[in-house]
Amino acid sequence: MISHSQLAPQRPDRVVLLGGNGFIGDAIRRQLLGRDVNVLAPASADCNLLDPQSAAQLQSMLRPLDAVVMAAALTPDRGRDMGTFMKNLAMVQHLAAALAAVPCTHLVYFSSDAVYPAELSRVAEAAPASPRDLYGVMHYAREVMLREVKHVPILILRPTLVYGARDTHNAYGPNRFCRSAAGEGTISLFGEGEELRDHVHVDDVARLTVRCILHRSRGTLNVATGTSMSFRAVAQTVAGRFAPRQIDIRSTPRVTPVTHRHYDVANLVKAFPDFRFTAFEAGIAALVTDLQGEK
Amino acid sequence: MLPRIGFAGMTHLGLVSAVAASEKGFGVVCFDPEAGHVRLLTEGRWPIAEAQLDELAVKNRGRLRFSADPVALRACDIVYVAPDVPTDDAGGSDLGAISALLDQVSSAVSDETVVVILSQVPPGFTREKQRRIRNLYYQVETLIFGRAVERALRPERYVVGCADPAQPLPARLAAFLAVDGCPILPMRYESAELAKIAINMCLVASVSTANTLAELCERIGAEWSEIVPALKLDRRIGEHAYLAPGLGIAGGNLERDLATVCTLADRYGTDADVVRAWVANSRHRRDWALTTLWKHVLTGTQDPVIAVLGLTYKENTHSVKNSPALALLDNLQSFATRVYDPVVSSPPGTRPRCHRAASALEACEGADALAVMTPWPEFRRLDPAEIASRMRGGIVLDPYAVFSAVACRSAGMRYLTLGSPPKD
Numbered sequence: 001m002i003s004h005s006q007l008a009p010q011r012p013d014r015v016v017l018l019g020g021n022g023f024i025g026d027a028i029r030r031q032l033l034g035r036d037v038n039v040l041a042p043a044s045a046d047c048n049l050l051d052p053q054s055a056a057q058l059q060s061m062l063r064p065l066d067a068v069v070m071a072a073a074l075t076p077d078r079g080r081d082m083g084t085f086m087k088n089l090a091m092v093q094h095l096a097a098a099l100a101a102v103p104c105t106h107l108v109y110f111s112s113d114a115v116y117p118a119e120l121s122r123v124a125e126a127a128p129a130s131p132r133d134l135y136g137v138m139h140y141a142r143e144v145m146l147r148e149v150k151h152v153p154i155l156i157l158r159p160t161l162v163y164g165a166r167d168t169h170n171a172y173g174p175n176r177f178c179r180s181a182a183g184e185g186t187i188s189l190f191g192e193g194e195e196l197r198d199h200v201h202v203d204d205v206a207r208l209t210v211r212c213i214l215h216r217s218r219g220t221l222n223v224a225t226g227t228s229m230s231f232r233a234v235a236q237t238v239a240g241r242f243a244p245r246q247i248d249i250r251s252t253p254r255v256t257p258v259t260h261r262h263y264d265v266a267n268l269v270k271a272f273p274d275f276r277f278t279a280f281e282a283g284i285a286a287l288v289t290d291l292q293g294e295k
Numbered sequence: 296m297l298p299r300i301g302f303a304g305m306t307h308l309g310l311v312s313a314v315a316a317s318e319k320g321f322g323v324v325c326f327d328p329e330a331g332h333v334r335l336l337t338e339g340r341w342p343i344a345e346a347q348l349d350e351l352a353v354k355n356r357g358r359l360r361f362s363a364d365p366v367a368l369r370a371c372d373i374v375y376v377a378p379d380v381p382t383d384d385a386g387g388s389d390l391g392a393i394s395a396l397l398d399q400v401s402s403a404v405s406d407e408t409v410v411v412i413l414s415q416v417p418p419g420f421t422r423e424k425q426r427r428i429r430n431l432y433y434q435v436e437t438l439i440f441g442r443a444v445e446r447a448l449r450p451e452r453y454v455v456g457c458a459d460p461a462q463p464l465p466a467r468l469a470a471f472l473a474v475d476g477c478p479i480l481p482m483r484y485e486s487a488e489l490a491k492i493a494i495n496m497c498l499v500a501s502v503s504t505a506n507t508l509a510e511l512c513e514r515i516g517a518e519w520s521e522i523v524p525a526l527k528l529d530r531r532i533g534e535h536a537y538l539a540p541g542l543g544i545a546g547g548n549l550e551r552d553l554a555t556v557c558t559l560a561d562r563y564g565t566d567a568d569v570v571r572a573w574v575a576n577s578r579h580r581r582d583w584a585l586t587t588l589w590k591h592v593l594t595g596t597q598d599p600v601i602a603v604l605g606l607t608y609k610e611n612t613h614s615v616k617n618s619p620a621l622a623l624l625d626n627l628q629s630f631a632t633r634v635y636d637p638v639v640s641s642p643p644g645t646r647p648r649c650h651r652a653a654s655a656l657e658a659c660e661g662a663d664a665l666a667v668m669t670p671w672p673e674f675r676r677l678d679p680a681e682i683a684s685r686m687r688g689g690i691v692l693d694p695y696a697v698f699s700a701v702a703c704r705s706a707g708m709r710y711l712t713l714g715s716p717p718k719d
Contacts, residue, residue, distance in 0.1 A: 126575065226586070266582035269589045270626045276594040 001125055001267045002212070002219035005106075005153060009214035012105060013065035017041040018049065018095065019072030023167045024110060024159070027206035028069060035210060040066075049091035058098035067106040067213050070095060070146070076135050077169045085134040092142040096149050103151040106216045108209060111139040113160045113222060113261075124264035125158075125220050155212055157205075159223035160263060163283065164202030165290030173231070174199055177238040178287055181247045187239065191254030193232030198224040198263050201283040211272055224263035225277045237281055241288040297321055298467040301371030303400050304378025304393070305336060305361075307343050307614075308413060308438055312377055314348055315447035317355035319474050324371050328399060330363040337361045344613040344638050347444040365403035372467040374400055375434070377413035382547050382616075386554030388417065394424075401428045409465045415548060417555050418488040425458050425484070430465065432457060433484050435491040440546055441611030452478040456487025495552040496570070499544060501537040503573045506580045509540035509714030519714025520696070540713040542619035542668070542694055543581035544573070545608035550617060584623045584666050584692055587711055591690050592664040593630070600687065601627055602662035604655050605669025606636035613638050620668035624649065633658040637671050656685055663688030670695035679706040 015032055019025040020041025032039045040061065047057045049072055062068070072091060074084050099107065114136035115129040131137045143156050163174035170176050177187045205223055212221070232249070239247035268275065278286075297320065302313040305327035317323045327333050335342070341349065352359065360367070368374050376397055381389045393414050400410060411432045412421055421433040433456030439446055453472045455464060460481045463469070472479050482490070509519040519540060527534045544550055553574055560567035592599050608618040615621055624632060624642050633650045634642060635658040641651040652658035655674060659665055659682050667674055674697045683689065683706035691703050694713045703710040704718070711717055 124579075226590075264579065266579070266586055269582075269586055269593075273585070273589060273593050273626060273629065 002155060002217045002221045002271050004215035004217050004271070006214070006216045009211070010216075011035070011037050012067040012213060012216075014038040014040060014063065014067070015213060016062060016066050016068045016104075018047075018068065018070050019110070022071055023164065023169070024162060024202060024205055025069070025071040026166060027164065027202045028071065028209050031203070031206040031210045032213075035214075037210075037213075049094050050087055052090075052094060054091075055094040055097035058095065059101045062098060062102040062104060064102060064104065066104045067108070067216070068095075068099070068104050069108045069110070069209065069213070071110040073110070073139075073142075075169055077171075080134060082134065085138050088138045089141060089145070092145050096145055099146075099149045099152050103149070105153070106213065106218075107146060107149070107152045107154045108212060109143060109146050109154060109156050111143050111156050111158045112136065113158050113224070115140040115143070115158060119259060121260050122262050122264060123160075123222060123224075125222055125267050153216065153218045155217050156220040157209065157212070157223050158220065159205055160198045160200060160261070162202050162205055163199055163287060165287055165293075167202070173197070174234055174238065174284060174287060177235050178241075178284070178291055181238050181242055182288075182291060185242075185245065186248040186250055187235040188250045188252060189231055189235060190252060190256070191258065192251050193230055193235055193249075194258045196228040196230050196260040196262065198226070198228045198261065199234065199280065199283075200225050201278045201286070204277050204283075208268075208272070208275065211275070217271065221268060221271065222263055222265070223268075224265060225280075226263055226265035226268075227280070228260065228262045229280065234280075234284075237284050238288070241284055298372035298471055299324065299370055300471065301326060301368040301374035301400075301404075303327070303365070303368065303374060303376045303396050304414070305332060306379040307345075307440075307443070308379055308436060309375070309377035310336075310341065310343060311345060311348065311438065311443040311447050312375060312413060312436070313359065314351050314355065315444060316471075317358040318351050318448060320358075321471070322358050323360070324367050325359060325361045326365055326368050326400075327361075327363060328365070328396070333361050333363040342613075344611065345443050346441065346611055351444065365399045368400060368403050368408075369405065371404070371408060373409045373411060373471055374404055375411045375413045376400055377436075380414050380416065380551075382551045382554075386547075386550035386552075387558075388415070388551055388555070390416065390420065397424055397428065406430065409468050411468070415491060415551060416488060418485045418492075418559065421456055421484040421488060422458075432464075432468065433487050435487055435494070437491075437494060440614055441609055450475055450477050452480055454480045454482065454487050454490050456484040457481050458484065460486075492552045492555060495549050496556065498537050499549055499553065499573050501532075502539075502541065502544065503576050505538045505540045505714075506543070506576055510580070512714045513716050516716050518716075539695070541580070542583055542713075543577035543579075545581075545617040545619060546612075546614060547616040550574075581619050581622055583694060583713065584619065584668065585626050587692055588623075588627075588664060588666065588690075591709070591711070592688070596663050596688065598631065599663040600631045600633065600661055602652075602658045602665040602686070603632055603634045604636075604658060604665065604667045604674055605671055606634060606639040606642055607669050607671075610669055610671045615639060615643070618668075623666065623668060633660065633662060636669065637673055656681060659685040662686045664690035664692065666692040667695065667697055670697045674698075679703045679708065682706070683708050 020029045115131050117130045129140045167175045235249045299322045300316045301324040302309045303326045313323050313325045409430045425431045435454035512519045523538045526532045557567050606620045631648045635652040635655050679702040689708040691708045696712050700710045
């Protein structure tokens with residue numbers, strides 16, 4: 001559940017965007033610039049959060065009227081080991097030290113739905129966080145660390161599966177399906193692709209984040225569309241974008257049990273009752289177009 | 296000679312109980328410490344809406360005496376202490392007022408007077424008060440908002456909490472209760488206090504089951520209304536079971552008992568996870584209208600107008616406590632809304648974009664969607680074709696199925712209800 005500190009949207013003096021060159025960060029930066037919001041997105045060369053010196057560097061960058069968006073993390077493709085886990089915590093340790101010295105007006109932390117147990121089939125913000133792997137524990141620990149920072153209103157965003165052209169993770173789902181369909185003309189499913197999941201377009205994540213910044217929202221919010229579909233349905237939608245080319249959707253032997261995940265988006269609706277998500281078909285169409293443009 | 300009955304605390308429970316006692320032929324003293332409130336009651340200006348209440352109050356006015364002076368209760372053989380016990384947002388009871396009223400009553404009456412707590416109190420409350428009030432009893436009330444008078448006139452049973460259930464009830468109390476000819480169940484205080492909660496827990500369990508399965512019906516193509524008769528013909532469930540799906544638990548009383556059970560379970564280390572699940576399910580279903588409007592109207596229509604029929608938490612009552620309609624309106628403040636309720640003139644709070652209509656049909660004028668949030672009987676008489684002609688859009692949210700789905704669809708409207716899959 002989140003609450004808005006500013007009922008009428010109001011631009012902050014500046015948004016300091018950490019992780020602004022990442023998949024989600026870049027989309028947020030574009031949305032903010034589109035709304036004429038002053039954005040500072042330091043590159044890791046200017047402020048490498050892994051470096052203990054980054055606390056002082058950030059402290060010198062921050063102004064009291066800034067809003068800070070923390071979207072920087074070493075994602076699972078960079079490692080799922082304890083070393084990566086500790087590095088991720090160190091990044092937030094340095095940010096927290098800077099914020100303790102220069103409290104800003106608003107902090108948005110990009111967490112993950114990995115804080116919820118994987119077997120949870122229906123997710124609402126009230127569900128207890130109970131992560132099962134180091135990646136989920138890392139995000140939850142970071143949430144707690146940042147909540148400990150005094151005098152900084154914080155919003156925790158927990159996005160579910162995010163897709164979009166600039167995603168470099170190539171995780172199982174729309175992005176991988178589009179790339180393999182475009183390349184090999186095949187889409188390979190785990191089992192029959194029965195699992196139901198909620199997929200949200202990165203531009204929707206960014207638009208929602210910007211709204212939260214403009215309203216200086218605080219609390220915890222899952223970022224999901226409220227509509228789940230099977231991976232097979234995702235594959236079929238992707239394949240449909242390549243017509244008349246035939247895309248071969250292949251099943252593979254199942255090695256893990258089928259689990260489903262649905263989101264109760266009532267809190268999102270209460271916070272932004274007019275927010276409209278990109279229709280999945282339109283999102284996939286944009287993704288395919290963007291990927292073809294990249295080529 | 297019939298015993299004279301006193302009632303202290305002239306809010307919903309006290310008023311209904313007092314009028315019912317007068318209808319049964321007893322002389323009744325109605326005491327409330329608020330003089331202004333008593334004056335209004337004396338003038339016949341009653342603050343609550345209940346079927347039959349006004350007529351019976353007029354019919355029996357010769358047996359009803361109102362007073363703001365507790366000394367008036369000295370004439371009574373039995374005094375029921377019956378104020379409505381307010382609850383906070385979490386369902387916690389504020390017992391300050393009833394404790395103060397008990398003190399006033401016990402100071403005013405003699406040791407021989409039978410004092411009966413009729414309000415909903417947590418287990419342990421009566422035992423603690425019995426230290427200072429010798430002839431103290433607790434009686435379970437099973438009042439239903441909207442049917443309170445009927446229930447008070449024809450109770451199913453009396454559950455009476457006693458300091459020592461092995462001792463016979465005082466003759467005057469036994470005589471008063473015997474008038475209805477229903478079973479009288481004496482038990483220790485704590486059992487009676489928990490019996491009240493147990494009754495409500497069973498009701499909540501039924502409602503939660505109905506809500507859980509009705510939601511599933513909406514997704515898998517089943518019709519909850521087809522299933523209900525099968526359940527009601529099962530003797531283990533019964534024809535009067537609460538199986539109508541709704542928008543969560545509201546009104547305050549059931550929420551109070553849920554909170555009480557959780558508090559007791561936390562204190563004594565017993566398991567109440569199922570109760571917490573009921574609470575969560577109730578909150579989830581309360582959002583049905585909002586999330587349905589979001590999906591079908593709010594995100595697809597430019598500056599939509601939403602008509603809302605009904606503000607009270609259920610029909611035939613004035614109460615808006617935890618009303619799903621108000622919860623919906625709270626979340627629609629940025630949209631234009633048009634509301635109508637037969638009893639509540641306007642929703643509380645400042646709502647610049649909320650228009651209070653003079654009738655149900657006026658509320659529908661120019662609306663893109665209609666949400667029937669309380670199943671008031673007068674709404675059932677509305678003609679869907681007439682509604683459709685007044686509306687700009689054609690979405691009808693009718694959670695309680697006050698309209699015919701077929702008639703709404705025939706009128707060209709998209710009809711959405713609980714326990715039934717959406718149909719175009």
